[in-house]
Structure formats: C-alpha cells, structure tokens
Amino acid sequence: MIAFVVAVLTHTFQFHDRISDVLGIRRRFDCKSILIPLSQRVGSVVTKDKEAKIAQRRDELMHAVFYKYASSRDDHPLVDKHDIEHALNAWSWLWVPHVASTFDYGCGKLRYQRAIADTTDVLAIVDSEVQLSRLQVLRRRETSIQNLFKQSNRIQVYNDLEFQELNTCFERGFCINVPSVIPSYARRRKLLDVIHGKLRDDGECLFVVQYRNSDFTRMRKMSKAKPWLDGFIIDSLRGYSFYGLILPDRLEASLKRAGFRVRETKLNEGSTYTWASLA
Numbered sequence: 001m002i003a004f005v006v007a008v009l010t011h012t013f014q015f016h017d018r019i020s021d022v023l024g025i026r027r028r029f030d031c032k033s034i035l036i037p038l039s040q041r042v043g044s045v046v047t048k049d050k051e052a053k054i055a056q057r058r059d060e061l062m063h064a065v066f067y068k069y070a071s072s073r074d075d076h077p078l079v080d081k082h083d084i085e086h087a088l089n090a091w092s093w094l095w096v097p098h099v100a101s102t103f104d105y106g107c108g109k110l111r112y113q114r115a116i117a118d119t120t121d122v123l124a125i126v127d128s129e130v131q132l133s134r135l136q137v138l139r140r141r142e143t144s145i146q147n148l149f150k151q152s153n154r155i156q157v158y159n160d161l162e163f164q165e166l167n168t169c170f171e172r173g174f175c176i177n178v179p180s181v182i183p184s185y186a187r188r189r190k191l192l193d194v195i196h197g198k199l200r201d202d203g204e205c206l207f208v209v210q211y212r213n214s215d216f217t218r219m220r221k222m223s224k225a226k227p228w229l230d231g232f233i234i235d236s237l238r239g240y241s242f243y244g245l246i247l248p249d250r251l252e253a254s255l256k257r258a259g260f261r262v263r264e265t266k267l268n269e270g271s272t273y274t275w276a277s278l279a
C-alpha cells in the first residue's frame with residue numbers, strides 16, 4: 001500500500017505548480033511534501049501535535065516509509081527506479097541552503113514570497129512602482145505590497161529604479177517569469193544587466209521562463225492577438241499585454257551575453273529553470 005502511495009505521489013507531483021511549497025530546505029520538504037501527505041493518504045488525521053512529532057522524527061520516518069521503498073541507491077527498489085530518479089531530479093535543485101540576502105526581481109502578486117523568505121535572512125522584493133503601490137487583494141485583504149511590509153525588518157520593498165540605485169549585492173536572486181512579459185529584447189538585456197550588477201561575486205540567480213504553453217495555439221487564432229518577437233501582444237479591455245515564450249537555448253545564450261555563467265538548467269512542464277552565476 002505504502003509503495004503504491006509513494007509511486008502515485010512521485011508520479012503526480014506537480015513540480016511547477018507547487019514550486020512555492022517545495023522551495024525550502026530539505027527538512028520542510030520531507031515533512032510537508034512527503035511524510036504528512038503519506039500519513040493522510042493512509043487515513044491518518046494529522047493534527048498540529050502530530051505534525052510536530054513528524055518533524056521531530058523526520059529522519060527515522062523517512063527511512064521507514066520512504067527510502068525503504070524508493071531509495072535511489074537501492075539496485076531493485078519497489079518503486080520504479082526511473083520514477084525515483086525523475087522526482088529527485090525535479091526536487092533537488094529546490095533544496096537550496098539558507099543565505100543571508102536574496103532578491104525576488106519582478107515579485108508580482110507575491111506568489112513565491114513566503115517560500116523564498118524561508119530560505120534567507122533578508123529578502124528584497126522588487127517590481128514596478130505601479131505594481132508595488134496599487135491596492136490589491138493580498139493575504140485575503142485589500143492592501144498594497146508596500147503597505148504589507150511597511151513594518152518588516154526582514155522584507156524590503158524596492159521599485160525597479162530604487163533597486164538599480166542600491167549599493168548592496170545579494171547572495172541569491174530569483175527572476176521568475178519576468179523576461180517573458182517584456183516585449184523588447186533591449187529591455188530584457190537591461191533587466192539582465194541590473195540583476196548581474198546586484199549579485200555578489202559568489203552569488204547566483206534562478207531564472208524561470210516558459211518555453212511551451214498550450215494557450216499559444218489558441219492565441220494564434222485570436223484576432224486580438226498580434227504576433228510580436230517571440231510571443232503575442234494581446235489587446236484586451238484592460239489594455240495591451242505581452243507574453244513571450246523563450247526557448248531554453250535562447251535564455252542561456254542571452255545570459256551568457258550578459259556576463260553570466262550558466263550552472264544548471266532543468267526543464268519541467270514547459271518551463272525552463274536556469275541557475276546562473278557571474279562569469
């Protein structure tokens with residue numbers, strides 16, 4: 001039964017959708033993404049008290065209920081070795097160690113803010129002034145990003161111009177789905193230059209962009225969608241918007257041109273995840 005559950009979990013793990021759940025240190029991942037779902041799937045009610053006990057006995061439990069059936073080192077594991085390797089491949093790059101300082105460039109509606117904040121002492125969130133100051137529903141109340149973190153010592157909010165002026169360099173950066181919304185190659189390059197200038201010599205940034213999207217086939221047929229660069233400009237009631245699909249090779253090439261060294265690229269569900277440091 002447990003082997004079956006492990007296999008289902010491994011198979012159905014939606015890496016991209018759950019990036020915010022798994023973006024954290026290994027301990028949190030083991031508990032929240034493996035041990036607690038496993039307990040629930042075998043019918044156990046996981047109370048807060050039980051959660052704390054699971055966290056306390058994480059190592060022992062992982063060996064008893066997970067590695068025993070799905071060890072990547074076992075020659076004949078009960079779960080298909082290919083599934084195990086596939087899952088490990090997808091998860092491993094997210095087990096990032098804790099650092100002192102991180103920025104999230106183009107934070108949007110703060111989709112990843114909590115998960116990223118768990119991996120760093122200080123987090124700078126960056127976006128346009130419009131995005132940071134507008135009222136929107138965040139954490140179930142109407143407020144602005146600037147307001148939300150007004151009192152925070154750990155989270156600093158910068159608009160793109162303030163960030164450019166900043167004299168600080170960061171250990172880690174995230175730039176998730178940002179180049180894809182910029183309808184100009186020159187402005188995309190400018191974005192890479194800014195990020196390059198804000199990383200420490202030993203720092204790294206994770207760039208995520210989509211290279212495949214099933215909606216694009218539909219968009220091609222829409223009269224309001226006009227092909228532009230590597231994507232479409234869409235004319236809607238809310239004004240014009242752009243979305244581009246950036247192929248993994250093209251992302252890597254533009255990073256190299258901007259003075260980055262590509263450490264690793266992983267592809268998953270139509271998105272490319274590239275870790276880059278300074279060349």
Ligand SMILES: C[S@@+](CC[C@H](N)C(=O)[O-])C[C@H]1O[C@@H](n2cnc3c(N)ncnc32)[C@H](O)[C@@H]1O
Pocket residue numbers: 105106107108109110111112126127128131160175176177178181182191
């Ligand atoms: C598609 S959203 C992605 C938001 C978030 N990273 C996520 O994945 O949920 C793109 C975000 O990038 C921001 N953005 C685009 N160009 C930017 C620039 N040059 N400087 C700062 N932010 C920018 C937009 O305002 C928007 O919030």
